[in-house]
Amino acid sequence: MQKSLKSEFLGITITSPLVLPAGVMGMAFSGFNISIENGAGIVTSKSLTLESRMGHKGPVVAEFEGGLLNCMGLCNPGIVDGLAEIDQFKKHSDIPVIASVFATNTEDFLKLTKHVNKSQTDFLELNLSCPNVFDEFGIPLAASQEEVHNIVKAVKQISTLPIIAKLSPNVYDIVSIAKAAEFAGADALCMINTVGPGMLIDTKIIKPVLYNKFGGLSGPCIKPIALKLIYQTYSAVDIPIIGMGGVTYGEDAIEMLMAGATVIGVGTAVHYRGIEVFNKINNEILEFMEENEYSSVKDIPKLEKLEM
Amino acid sequence: MDKRYTLKIDKIIEETSDIKTFTFKYTLGANPGQFIMLTDFEGGEKPFSISDCTKEEFSITVKRIGEFTTRLFQKCVGDFVSIRGAYGSSFFISKNNVLLVGGGYAVPTFYFFAKVLLEAGADVTLINGARTKAEHVFADRFESLDIIVINTTDDGSFGENGTAVDIAQKIMSQDNFNFLYASGPEMMMKALQDVIGDTNYEFLFERYMKCAIGICGNCTMDPLGLRLCVEGPVLPKEKVEQLTEFGKYHRDASGKRHEL
Numbered sequence A: 001m002q003k004s005l006k007s008e009f010l011g012i013t014i015t016s017p018l019v020l021p022a023g024v025m026g027m028a029f030s031g032f033n034i035s036i037e038n039g040a041g042i043v044t045s046k047s048l049t050l051e052s053r054m055g056h057k058g059p060v061v062a063e064f065e066g067g068l069l070n071c072m073g074l075c076n077p078g079i080v081d082g083l084a085e086i087d088q089f090k091k092h093s094d095i096p097v098i099a100s101v102f103a104t105n106t107e108d109f110l111k112l113t114k115h116v117n118k119s120q121t122d123f124l125e126l127n128l129s130c131p132n133v134f135d136e137f138g139i140p141l142a143a144s145q146e147e148v149h150n151i152v153k154a155v156k157q158i159s160t161l162p163i164i165a166k167l168s169p170n171v172y173d174i175v176s177i178a179k180a181a182e183f184a185g186a187d188a189l190c191m192i193n194t195v196g197p198g199m200l201i202d203t204k205i206i207k208p209v210l211y212n213k214f215g216g217l218s219g220p221c222i223k224p225i226a227l228k229l230i231y232q233t234y235s236a237v238d239i240p241i242i243g244m245g246g247v248t249y250g251e252d253a254i255e256m257l258m259a260g261a262t263v264i265g266v267g268t269a270v271h272y273r274g275i276e277v278f279n280k281i282n283n284e285i286l287e288f289m290e291e292n293e294y295s296s297v298k299d300i301p302k303l304e305k306l307e308m
Numbered sequence B: 001m002d003k004r005y006t007l008k009i010d011k012i013i014e015e016t017s018d019i020k021t022f023t024f025k026y027t028l029g030a031n032p033g034q035f036i037m038l039t040d041f042e043g044g045e046k047p048f049s050i051s052d053c054t055k056e057e058f059s060i061t062v063k064r065i066g067e068f069t070t071r072l073f074q075k076c077v078g079d080f081v082s083i084r085g086a087y088g089s090s091f092f093i094s095k096n097n098v099l100l101v102g103g104g105y106a107v108p109t110f111y112f113f114a115k116v117l118l119e120a121g122a123d124v125t126l127i128n129g130a131r132t133k134a135e136h137v138f139a140d141r142f143e144s145l146d147i148i149v150i151n152t153t154d155d156g157s158f159g160e161n162g163t164a165v166d167i168a169q170k171i172m173s174q175d176n177f178n179f180l181y182a183s184g185p186e187m188m189m190k191a192l193q194d195v196i197g198d199t200n201y202e203f204l205f206e207r208y209m210k211c212a213i214g215i216c217g218n219c220t221m222d223p224l225g226l227r228l229c230v231e232g233p234v235l236p237k238e239k240v241e242q243l244t245e246f247g248k249y250h251r252d253a254s255g256k257r258h259e260l
Helices: A029-037 A079-090 A106-117 A145-158 A174-184 A220-236 A250-259 A269-273 A277-292 B067-073 B109-120 B139-143 B164-172 B186-195
Strands: A007-009 A012-014 A018-020 A042-044 A061-064 A067-070 A097-102 A123-127 A163-166 A188-191 A195-198 A215-218 A241-243 A263-265 B004-008 B011-016 B019-024 B035-039 B045-053 B058-063 B080-087 B097-103 B123-130 B148-153 B179-183 B200-204 B234-236 B249-251 B257-259
Touching: A018 A263, A018 A277, A029 A042, A029 A079, A067 A195, A067 A220, A079 A097, A079 A106, A097 A106, A106 A123, A106 A145, A123 A145, A145 A163, A145 A174, A174 A188, A174 A220, A188 A220, A215 A220, A220 A241, A220 A250, A241 A250, A250 A263, A250 A277, A269 A277, B045 B109, B058 B067, B097 B109, B097 B164, B097 B186, B109 B123, B109 B139, B109 B179, B123 B139, B123 B164, B139 B148, B148 B164, B164 B186, B179 B186, B186 B200
Parallel strands: A018 A042, A042 A097, A097 A123, A123 A163, A163 A188, A188 A241, A241 A263, B097 B123, B097 B179, B123 B148, B179 B200
Antiparallel strands: A007 A012, A061 A067, A067 A215, A195 A215, B004 B080, B011 B019, B019 B058, B035 B045, B035 B080, B045 B058, B200 B234, B249 B257
16 A cells, blocks of 8 residues: 555645754745755744844854754744745745744734734744743743743634644643643644753863853754653643654654654754755655555554553 | 864965955865855854865955954964864866856955866966955965966956956957856846856855854745755856846845845
């Protein structure tokens, strides 16, 4: 029987379970183009804010053995220009787009939601968890059950689109935060955002490598953390999860699915395996399905849920 | 893994009042057209084309434009800076009769390239253009190579009187070139594209770069989504012809579009 990567996410059929996550290649409509040409099934915009942001000064990325540190600092052209890029993409593509938005309070999230309602976007992602703007905005909203609940609930009341809450791994009790988002009306969860943050030091100049000093970790080193948090969350909620964190090969994607993810984000691996990484992982998932005689992605078994 | 190298500045040459060449004793192993990212960890990390690269050392030639390059210009021999790379695509090495058209501070990368072309056995003609004599660079360096050089300035203060594009149009009517390469202001390359007929070419582009490793999407070019830090900065004719933003707009650090 013909194996197929065709999947479903929140009622929409997608050609591949692989998602281009926020912050990767999502600045211009052409970044979406090249990602879907290379096999992504859903694309996400940069996290958009009410006004444009230049982001942090460089260096904004630093590489080490286990992955990457980044502190882009939420650079984005602002909600109006960002949605215009999405609308330009949607003129010639029916691949679903997630508009990611970032704010620090309910009022601004509501303003952003009103803009997104008027666009061609398919899903709204609330970025509650950027770890790289601590100096400016303090502890991410995703650290507080109450904040997550209040924002999701308020946005849900006016959003015409399904809502995805992007959660932080850098919390003590992920399950209570995830449940707060679900209870408030989130249609899906996206996890995990980058880990840490962490830092690296240049030993000759004696300065932090990142100008922001600290940056979120991504890449292979965070996969075990992602799997654990996704598995715990999957065990506790009934809404779908976009699982991400260090997915580089098909095997990693299968692990994400088994941990409870419905679809899988691939970000940092674009650096390791090129923009072709989506098709490479698609093929590796197909090979796995072939070997194990699964005819569709949803037939790939999940772990037995944790007892709560 | 892409490593970062923190290196001492080995040599500084003042080319003009606001263009300097910085040389580092380090085996970079770059190809012509590629770039490095450079920082001093004081705020900012910028891409710079490589203007020379031998087994022992490499150079970049920098124009003072903003806060970052102003600080770089205050550095002395022996000061540390940190680099990563070389990154990006490089020029096709033709063995035939080739024309290089360069403008302003983007010309020096052709010094490295011309040396590689000569080694490959190509016949090289270079148009080295600038707006004025004060902005004209590397005339002496190119003089030392076995290539034909036509120096030109827009105001005629040095070499021929005219733009690099004017001169290119003129000499292309006199000689048959198999391949053309351009490095300079985008509007110069846009004008050049209109006068070079069917000649095959490669252009070296500039866009705002941040990660330089193909992830952040800041330097993607519409509508193909080519990442200038990975698929560029050198783009071949068949790609350039499809670019809708070429000569029209670019994106700043926020991703906002600005007309060129």
